[in-house]
Amino acid sequence: MSWMDQADTRSCVLLRLGERRFALTAEQVAELAAPSRVFRFAHRTAEIDGVILRRGRVVPVCDIAERLTGKRLTNRRFYLIAARRHEGHIDWIALPVSGQCELIQADLTPAGSSDSPHVAAWISHGGEVIEVLNLNELTPGMHSSPVTRQAEATPEVHPQ
């Protein structure tokens, strides 16, 4: 039984996107990074703004605010670096957030069948009911396609 199948007390990170707050389970979060230069190059994945360099690693930047709140973030204060796990691989992604994040303990209520796919669970905190996000649904590249499968075969390559 996964953590989503039953109510469970977990560490969660609260993040702010515009006026709304959302949560991620703490185990998905690596760090909160200060704004840094976004490198852009030609690509076709519309959800990705570009990449940042973090500890020598290239991390794609994905603004999930538009999908969750209907508005793109205008004042990005930090990047929340989160891990996505997919078929044995860990893939890092930087989520622009508009305020300080907060680590809390909360009881998770699993999402129901009528909830949106991006909702993994719910928590209640400070009189607010907050969505715990399912990053695999919110960010691109987590559903295998011929091109992503091809790439997964070579997570790191070295010069010939």
Add this chain to the structure above:
Amino acid sequence: MRSVAEHKPATVRTEQIILFRASSEIFAISSGSVQEVRSVDSVTGSPVTISEPSLTKVRHALRRGDKNIYIVNTATHFGLRASSPALIFLLRKSRVALLIDSIEKMTTMTRLQALPGAFCHQERVWYRGLTVLDQNVIPVVNPNGFLTADELFLLDAATGTGNVPELAGSRGAELSV
């Protein structure tokens, strides 16, 4: 007694690359993938115009032996703003040539990072990965990612055999790599 080889530091594997500009962006390509660099002027007048609506990135072909070499406009391929290409990369063991704006420099990369999984569209075919040079992230192009076998077949059908003139001049490379 330990052998000398055991004390030898691990050698860093490197790859020589060419940084080039297409439209407003900088890309890298392995120098081993480039057979020849020519000025656009050196082939003026010789290529045949190709008008294949589904492949607007290819407008010209050259003839080498009994094969056509298709010239891909790199800026169009990557969906970038039209530019003024000045050079052509003829790729090694390939039927593809690249129309580019300019060469920035030749350098060496020591690490090629796989494209993050969040990039999940055509860029996975376009690039071998990303490299970091002087605190800049540079995409390293996949020389096999410019034309698919189907596209080459389509272009062969559009041009036919033997109707493309020979490449002007027998050698005449502006810069041999």
